[in-house]
Amino acid sequence: MTRAEYSWLLPSDLADPDDPAAGPGRPRRRTVRDWIVDTVAFVLATLVGLLAAETSRRLNDSAAVVLADQLLGLGACLALWLRRRWPVGVALAVSVASTIAPATGGAVMVALFGLAVRVPFRTLAQVAAVALVAGSAQVFLRPDPSLSAPASLLVGLVLILLVTGWGMLVRSRRQLVVALRERAHRAESEAELRAQQAQRAAREAIAREMHDVLAHRLTLLSVHAGALEFHPDAPSAQVARAAGVIRDSAHEALQDLREIIGVLRAPGDRDDGHGERPQPTLATLDALIAESRRAGMKVTLDNDAVDPATVPTATGRTVYRIVQEGLTNARKHAPGTEVTVTVRGRPGEGLTVEVHNPAPEGPVAPVPGSGQGLIGLTERATLAGGRLTHGPGPGGGFTLRAWLPLPS
CATH class of the missing domain: 3.30.565.10 (Histidine kinase-like ATPase, C-terminal domain)
Incomplete structure (x- = not known):
């Protein structure tokens, strides 16, 4: 399976950096996986918000207060669709809203989880502290009649620690995946570079060998052919001797060239029928x-x-x-x-x-x-x-x- 075929399974955080849909100042395009995750997160935050909204009814709040609580919870859930682009802003907004609206509890957990996945620990700790303060204020402003104040504070603290810890674990895993992918790309590039260097070195070695082997033979051919050209009236014995040297040199040059070309072939590809001559x-x-x-x-x-x-x-x-x-x-x-x-x-x-x-x-x-x-x-x-x-x-x-x- 190629990268293009499985890219829809990756979060946008691990998307290809060369994706044309992503550029400076704008977020990466959501993958199919992102849409599925965001939809599930929205549904879960809405369900948790509806359950938390029952607190308003148990407190015998007025219909207007209950409606305002539900509207704030719905707004917080809708804001989750923007958490990939503005994770800090969305987390701070829903945390502040949770001070007076218990229905935003699910949205706060999802926003903190997404924040832990995307930002450094220092920023996460600051926003989580705001969320903890807001949750503590809610315990006193809109207390849950089924839990005591210490129990409510403990539950809020445990939930915040759980979602932020889970998010940090996911962030570490993604960073590991990115590091491994970069290392694989770097290793692939280095291997390709080493292969190119080895190929270049082999070519240079073959070129040197061809020069060293053939220059000697071809010089003999050139010298004696030039002598025959400039002395056409030379004695027949001298002409025959020069022709013999030319013939022998040409034969030796072909033999040497056949050996060098044989180096480029696989061991089983030799088909010259003469075998490999010993090296000088x-x-x-x-x-x-x-x-x-x-x-x-x-x-x-x-x-x-x-x-x-x-x-x-x-x-x-x-x-x-x-x-x-x-x-x-x-x-x-x-x-x-x-x-x-x-x-x-x-x-x-x-x-x-x-x-x-x-x-x-x-x-x-x-x-x-x-x-x-x-x-x-x-x-x-x-x-x-x-x-x-x-x-x-x-x-x-x-x-x-x-x-x-x-x-x-």
Whole structure:
């Protein structure tokens, strides 16, 4: 059942705050439940007033006094229909009228109950005190012949305490309902916000992974395709070699892209038929260097790190991505230069990765790039508990250096 379907069961005090029928300076629209409650309250107050009006007859009052008592009682009961809008005013009016009109007794009880539901305790105590004083005055001005004065005062005090206590209990329960509803709304909003943040983080992680994985492959494609375009008269062996690199790079790029897209699918949705390839680690760094050399790059590897099997998988993958990005940038911005890759580390001291390429000789055709790779690497290193720096190296060129923690 939706909120709109059960809202008619709620009192207007718990109505939706976005209800267009309610606004500043005007009461909320009565619900069906409010009409039922107000009608029952009016009937009960009228019945109690009729019973209390018998006091006038037992006192042998004149017909005019009895009629005035009944009219005041009827007016007090009719005033109850306004108690939702003016609870304090209605309660004070019927309490003062009860001083001389016993027929208003039922209306006083209903008004005090409604007041206890809607106002703070301090205001309720003040109005209840007025009602108690008015009831005490009635005991002496219009005494009930069937009860003594002390008994009448005790009955009046007990009735006022009962209806105000009941009303305060209802008010506390409604406040609890409102607090729980606000807490539920807040929890729902926080859960939605956390879901959005998690979705955004997942998208950023996928975007970084796609850049780190595909930039290396696509750069190979771009470089060799550009070489074929600008050297159409190259020897057939060189053309065949470049075409082979392009074919292999395109195949590897498709494989990597298939793996990344597979992350977005449920575990049972994989249908590529090739299974999931192992993620790159420090042990696969030699294969990356060999691939770059086959593509025509001059790469020198100085790997004096610990046994790759002892390096955590996440750390090894980060080292691989840093070297891969450094080779990609060198291939794009300094083609033909000799790239030096240095990996050193000891347990407890951490791993240091450095990729350096000298400045290129002669002009270099600009290759489009967004710089997101270095930003992604910086985030990777930071999340791994390390740090990454990059910029011009000594004697020119470009140096990419990172340090990653390595537990003992």
